[in-house]
Amino acid sequence: MSIVHHHTDGDGWVECTCGLRHWGRYGAAGLMLVDAELGVLLQHRAHWSHHGGTWGVPGGARASGESGLSAALREAEEEAAVPAEAVRPRHAWVEDHGPWSYTTVVGSATRRFEARPSDPESLDITWVPIDEVPKRPLLPAFERMWPGIRDQAHRSLVLVVDTANVVGSRPDGWWRDRRGAATRLRDGLAELPPVPADRLDLPATMWWPEIIMVTEGAARGVPEADGVAVVEADGDGDDAIVRVVADVVATRPQDHVVTVTADRALQARIEDAGAGHVGPSVLRELLDAAE
Ligand SMILES: [Zn+2]
Structure with missing residues (x-):
């Protein structure tokens, strides 16, 4: 297994009108994979990364012209070895700041596979029972969206x-x-x-x-x-x-x-x-x- 940093033309910071800097010149996206039995696939973020040490979903900067769904699937494959063809997207939640946005795609796993950290941004990739998700220190943006996402997590x-x-x-x-x-x-x-x-x-x-x-x-x-x-x-x-x-x-x-x-x-x-x-x-x- 090779551990590599992946790069796209979306890599870079945005000075946002909300007063914060965000990662992803064309916005960012992540995949929240849900399995009825296993729970939610979460990523423990490397300490050197933005909001290091917190838990979130595998995700990252969108490339130019890339949809939120395509970016979420690509990032999940790069960071967590999630095969894109094993994901059935169901809904997405966009936190839109104007100059920047974050798209969280919620999808189901259509078959079992071994998810694992596959690039240096992940300390760990693991299934977490859905009711235990809020007990972990969460990435702030993910934590803000969690109640709404939780309510719809299993719905199609x-x-x-x-x-x-x-x-x-x-x-x-x-x-x-x-x-x-x-x-x-x-x-x-x-x-x-x-x-x-x-x-x-x-x-x-x-x-x-x-x-x-x-x-x-x-x-x-x-x-x-x-x-x-x-x-x-x-x-x-x-x-x-x-x-x-x-x-x-x-x-x-x-x-x-x-x-x-x-x-x-x-x-x-x-x-x-x-x-x-x-x-x-x-x-x-x-x-x-x-x-
Ligand atoms: Zn912002």
Whole structure:
């Protein structure tokens, strides 16, 4: 195993308007990995580092043009030997100071691996039971965000997409090829950027949802894609959507379930099933921005 210092063009200090100096010319990001049994993967920071001796999450300066997620995954791999493909990001918390920001990405481990200190910034990398996290001396920025993060640590966002309603929200000729239009929507959803939390009235700053598309009628036959499950309605599409929502609410009561539809009658049934809803424009804006 080689121990090396990693460098990016983001290395450097920012004199911030808050009166403090922060590390990372383009801001900084870290990964908080959560495992239902093991707890939270924390880094004991080397004494020579900024706020040395405290505990935080593996993280560091973002490179120019690098997203918070990409930086968090890269830093976790460099500092803690966390394989990026073993991380499912769920939500992120941005502490935004204007000239500088810190993005904490909260994700689940999708498989077991050996996390260990893999660069000199870590004295130790270890799983800490979630209720014991606040008993350790924490990195100040991490400590400030901890109560909110703790509350959402095990929660995911599930988006249930009323495919007919979202496809029908834009008159682009979808009626000539309903399955083709639904397939294009699926392709966009597979690449969906993180959803701003305030658009869904959720805590945190952004969410990477699990997506369930419900298709009906001539739009059926769309294959699933990475990150997008497809449920085909046997009969009425609304009935199928309500069944899917009720099933997720019952089996995963801790998670946020939001249905994407502008259909008022369906929205009322979704509320009765214990879930939220949002109009197609939220998805449309994200899909358009990603193109
Ligand atoms: Zn600041």
